[in-house]
Amino acid sequence: MTPLLLLRLLCLLPLAATAAAAALPADFAALLAAKSNLSDPTSALAAWDPRLSPSPCRWPHLLCSSHRSASDTPTVASLLLSNLSLAGAFPHPLCSLRSLVHVDLSYNSLAGPLPPCLAALPSLRRLDLSGNTFSDEVPGAYGAGFPSLSTLSLAGNELSGAFPGFLLNVTALEELLLAYNPFAPSALPPGSFSGLPRLRVLWLAGCGLVGGIPASVGSLKSLVNLDLSTNNLTGEIPAGVGRLENVEQIELYSNHLDGRVPDGLGQLRRLRFFDASMNQLTGEIPADLFLVPRLESLHLYQNELSGSVPATLAQAPALADLRLFSNRLAGELPPEFGKNSPLQFLDLSDNRISGQIPAVLCGAGKLEQLLMLNNELAGPIPAELGQCRTLTRVRLANNQLSGPVPPDMWALPHLYLLELAGNKLSGTVDPAIAMATNLSQLLISDNRFTGALPAQVGTLPALFELSAANNMFSGPLPASLAEVSTLGRLDLRNNSLSGELPQGVRRWQKLTQLDLADNHLTGTIPPELGEVPVLNSLDLSGNELTGDVPVQLENLKLSLFNLSNNRLTGALPPLFAGSMYRDSFAGNPALCRGTCPGGRQSRVGRRGLVSSVASILAVAGVILLLGVAWFCYTYRSQRSGQAGEPGGGGRPRWALTSFHKVEFDEDDILGCLDEDNVVGMGAAGKVYKAVVGRGGEDTVVAVKKLWSGGGKAVDGAAKDSFDAEVATLGRIRHKNIVKLWCCFRSGDCRLLVYEYMPNGSLGDLLHGGKGGLLDWPARHRVMADAAEGLAYLHHDCAPLIVHRDIKSNNILLDAELGAKVADFGVARVIGDGPAAVTAIAGSCGYIAPEYSYTLRVTEKSDVYSFGVVMLELVTGKRPVTPELGDKDLVRWVHGGIERGGVDAVLDPRLAGESRDDMVRALHVALLCTSSLPINRPSMRAVVKLLLEAAPTPPPPPPTKAAGEKPLDV
Template sequence: MTPLLLLRLLCLLSLAATAAALPADFTTILAAKSALSDPASALVVWDPRLSRSPCRWPHLLCSDRSPAVASLLLSNLSLAGTFPSPLCSLESLAHLDLSYNSLTGPLPPCLAALPSLTHLDLAGNEFSGQVPGSYGAGFPSLATLSLAGNVLSGAFPGFLFDVTTLEELLLAYNPFAPSALPENVSGLTSLRVLWLSGCGLVGEIPPSIGSLGSLVNLDLSTNNLTGEIPSSIRRLENVVQIELYSNRLTGSVPEGLGALKRLQFLDASMNRLSGEIPADLFHAPSLESLHLYQNDLSGRMPATLGQAPALVDLRLFTNRLVGELPPEFGKKCPLQFLDLSDNRISGRIPAALCSAGKLEQLLILNNELFGPIPPELGQCRTLTRVRLPNNRLSGPVPPDMWGLPHLYLLELVGNKLSGTLDPIIAMAKNLSQLLISDNGFTGALPAQIGALPALFELSAANNMFSGPLPASLAEVSTLGRLDLRNNSLSGEVPRGVRRWQKLTQLDLANNRLTGTIPPGLGELPVLNSLDMSNNELIGDVPVQLENLKLSLLNLSNNRLTGALPPLLSGSMYRDSFVGNPALWRDTCPSGRRARTGRRGLVGSVTSILAVAGVVLLLVVAWFCYTSYRRQHSGHAAEPRGGGRDGSSRPRWLLTSFHKVEFDEDDIMSCLDEDNVVGMGAAGKVYKAVLGGGGEDAVVAVKKLWGDEGKAAESTGKDSFDAEVATLGRIRHKNIVKLWCCIRSGDCRLLVYEYVSNGSLGDLLHGGKSGLLDWPARHRIMVDAAEGLAYLHHDCAPPIVHRDVKSNNILLDAELGAKVADFGVARIIGNGPAAVTAIAGSCGYIAPEYSYTLRVTQKSDVYSFGVVMLELVTGKKPIGEELGDKDLVRWVHGGIERDGLDSVLDPGLAGASKDDMVTVLHVALLCTSSLPINRPSMKTVVKLLVEAAPPSPESMPKAAEQRPLDV
């Protein structure tokens, strides 16, 4: 026996002897440790060689009476594998917490026999199968049972209501088969928490629920419960929270809830409730939050609303409520959030709404309010979001309201407001969206509007503004949308518009603007819509506009002169320049030779000489290039460290994430303008055909703009770093593969797999939508949803894409979808991530993101919902055919006016209509205005798979993916 082998044997014998000397419970947990996968090495310290006092080991607590294990606290440690069965022999174990790990397999029946177990938490794992029947007959001491957030199936385990010792029962978000609650649940007299959200519950809420006198938290939300809310619920004298939202409940809100002295939160939104809101409800002395939105409630607003003593959050939007708000509403309560939108509420806005000095969000859009905005709201410095569009408000806006320091969004569209935009707006340093179109505002736009550091959208169309555009407006580098059409603005467009690098829409139509079109507009990388029609603009159409990729260009009815740039002379822009009689299309230069006379001959000679010079330069350049390649062939690694001859050849750094058969020279030789296949805010994309053959014979190369980093967020990472950090370690079939990255000074390249069918947006809206039948569109949705679900749920910590759109979903030869372009992606931890600027594209940005600058996974869900609407309707997210609405609002309006069928793509809505309607409902859920109402991407995948067309080839094959630890 060798000395080394002998040493190892001695170590093993020593360890075995040490373990054998431990009390039995600690030998048991070492056995349990060996049965678990511990990639984070969280349990490496469970080692008798490191500490001979196992009661000091982390994640466990010992019994006071003996050296036995009383508590195992193993939550959120990235543990994997199946449940470690040795734990079932710990007879002193009272508290077992294995929540939020990656444990799989069935639930262990043996746990039910543990005599001392009072707290069992297995939530947030991947346990599957049915809940063991032994759980209903065992557990002599169990007070808390949490199995939430697993993949448990079978019938809802109603037998758990037989465990009479339970104080907390948490089974939420498991895919149980549709099941009813037991008729009699009154045996759980000690039950304090009942959390059954998303459990597949059907049928009615049993009246016996009112017998649970100890209940503090009742949550039956997100099920398919029907019938009325039982009146016995008013007997829950200790209840603090009642959550019944997102069911199919009917009938009225029970009376008598005002007598519940501890009730703080009541949410019965997104049901089918009708009738009036009980007047006594606002007598509940502790009621802080009342959500009854998206029901069919009617009648007048109760006068008792003005007496509510503790109300903080009231959301009653999308009902049929009428009447006036009590004038004293807000005087006696610390109101922070009020949303009464989409009702028929009339009268004046109560002046007392901000009496407590805490009001943050005021939303009463689409009602019948009249009169002035109360001056008191101008003093409400806590306001962050004000939405009062489409009412009948009149008079001037309180001057101080323009300058509220925390205001993100001010939306007053579609009223009868008048007066001027006050220069005090310079104080609104957080203002992101100023939406005041369709009113009667007058006067000049103040120069102070250029001092707003966060302004993303200025929409002031259809007013009576006059005077010149303030030059300071060109200083607003955050501007994404500018709509000033249908005013009386005069003077020239400000110089320096090239600073608008985030601008997607510019509409200055129907004003009195003079001067020339700024050539700098052609340098705006993401400008999508440009309308300067019906003005008095003069001069040429700048050739720089050829750089833009526009869905809308309208320069008609001006005084433009000269020849149109060649790329703007085609039929695509036939109607973009009408009403400019001195402007001509230079499609056939020879047709003007008779007019040009001798100048034409001189021009021809000059052109011939110029062409000859260009040819000569190309020949010389080609000779130099081929000589260079011959001299340096066979030295692929040298460019990264410089040439052997000490020349000034660039020093490249290539970092690969997969095995590649090419080098930086192969890539650089393909960066020719003829190979450009796309251009965006971050840079150009080239198609590079390489000579190596195989899978990587064709790649896509993104070359970032040299000064791109100057616009990066304050996190210090530009889009190159973000994309490399995100994509470099991701392995998923529905996310585009990053082969490598190359950098040299300011030149930065990202080399991806080439996806042959381009983007979904180009295929869907570029005249080839006929290639996308419904099964293909559905398959694309599922593929993209699986890619996003991987980012949100399988990456640790999660990744938010932040720019989900159809142009960032690429299609391969079989029309399989891959999510691409991670230049603005963010890794997030617990809760939302704060950003300093809005990322995303017009029409796809979640409403809360644009005014809170807080990003979560639900922001991506909203954007993906818009993509789904594109595929269902065939429409773009914004466009002329939608009028002044985005796609989400257009769909809602169409459904309300003409029904669901009216918004379906008419080219597909035949035999596929029912399947399309099912997916439309999922898309509407994803684009809910409230993030909390949107499903997770994991749920979206499940819903889409369930909505698959009947043809078997349309069913995607789910690939197993390993979680990513970023």
């Protein structure tokens, strides 16, 4: 072949490719046009190229129809583009694909209005546009078109305007999913459900619905799942709900529904889950509700239900989860309750239930949670409950129970909370308690227990709280108590204990409260008590203690200090000689302040003064050394940062990838990257605050710069982090996940531009000396917001995303202290089952225990890390700090609860009026940080639990009985 002929052939190749594209059938030409309208940062559609594949039906993400037309031309039947990071407006060329049956564009970054043209597609059966940021109103054409549509999912977008009730006119619909869009408050019109004979799934949660539930809901004969939760619906639950003969799940929680639970629900033979909690329902529970043969879960808590629990409760054949707490129920429970039901979770707290506890509650041998506190139960605790070895949590406080505790109940092997306070129980604590190796909290105050505390209490390896005040215990304190290094709270006030305080109390490194007031204790106060590092409440008043006040107690930082009414002698240490401690030592006539009779200051006082001065000088020296070290570190960091700036060789060229419409360019960003604008620094680089924009309207953004320094290319780890963050954040749209505006690349420099969060990270605000700015309602909101963001990643993204580095520094706060999850540099997209990793990602103190030895990551790893963040918010402590000794925060909390009760771990700055609310959140955190992944709740369940644990509203006080609301595990 001559060179001239070869040249001619090469020149003809582009023309041949163009001709091939032009010769494509119309459907595939439309696909190429749609591709050109989309931003495709991950090149997911790169294979849509007639030069690469001779048969367009082999292009990825689409399926051709199985039959051909008369002209034998292939047509597109399914377009499956979910979770591909596609951005831009909806590509209108897709509307010309008349043969489309299934369109799935879910979980991308598509924005703008919904396209009306889709409604004209004659064969379209399934349309899924969920998880994008489509906005504006739903087109009216959607109500008059879609002749064949069976599934319409628009959930999780930013659709506004009135609720599109006209969609209920699409008679072929089988699934309608519109949940979690910010529609304007709208009522469902009467008769709105009467034209949907095939509808199986109706998901309208969080849609701004007001008014009543239309009676026509009863016409949905095919309905399997009805979810109208988290709206502002009012009025009664329509009786027509009882005609939903195929329904399996009904979710009506968190509305303003009132009136009675309708009769007729017993006819729903397939019903498995019914949740109408957090409403204003009144009247009695219908008797036939417990006769539903498949009913597994019934949640009616936080209503105003009254009357007695129906006797039919004893016949419920499938009931495993019953929550009726915080109502006005009265009367006795059926004595056979539990015999015929596979009960696992029972919560009847905060009612007025009387009579005895049914002996057969654990008849199926599956009961794990028994919560019946704040009622009027009487009589003994059934001996059969002592045989229920599956129990993990028992809360029977504040009833009128009497008699001894069954001996076997003290020894239940899986029990971690036994709360029997506020009853009339008697007898002794059985030595068999040594078998309760999981016991963390033993709360038995305000009863009539007698005898000595058995030495076996001090052998419990996980004991955090022992609260046995206001009983009639006698004898000495067990010496073994000093061995319980996990003890966080010990409250034995107002008993008849005698003898001396045990030796070796320096082992109580987690103890925050010690209350032994009003006993008959003798001997001296151990000086080593001053070595308990986190003790903040010490009450030894009303005893017969003698000797000096140890100067070592000056080391303690006490919010409550009471040694009054003892027989102490000698001079007070200098710190305690002031008037502010006058009441702490009242009733000790032999104590003196300053100089004792005889004209000289006590030696212990002088030693205390010398010790104090030495301590001050030591602290000052440490501060000076830290300051010098920080100056050197900052100086080296600045020099390294300056050395790594791009420079030389002319102006660098920047490649921009945008995920939202931006009004700035690289010049605007680069002009702000100076040291005065640094707002954060991490392993990946620095974060700058940048004020950018044009047209007279400035935008504040945060810029993360990844830079290796020295003119070298960005290293592999930094590049992987950058690529992972771009791939993940670029396609996520959620109000509780930080927004990635765009990214820039230039040679060895990478810039990520985010929305700016003016209140910085939760870690800085909580632990940086500003913790007082976060009251409990604010902290709870942070928990709820971050949980919503994680739930979106785990449940609404397909495939799901695991963050892998959840920590307080990666939760950012906006101007109103709303929280958003940030920093996706090590995030992983996983499909079915766990994903294998080659290295551990995450931060010390937050990493799930199974992760470190299996290197298998699941969403339950994130749940654990989030639980640690919750513990930070509840305790005010960092996850790893010298204050916690050799334990991380999770183990510290468990140990503290076991020794000192929940109050021992609560942030003392908030644990006043917010105490009960904090305890509820603490229980959720403990569930999330379970050592076994299978025992951790899903993030969707965590969101619901936090909703249940919302802070108690301010005065006027509620009419319901006060008390801690128990939660799920």
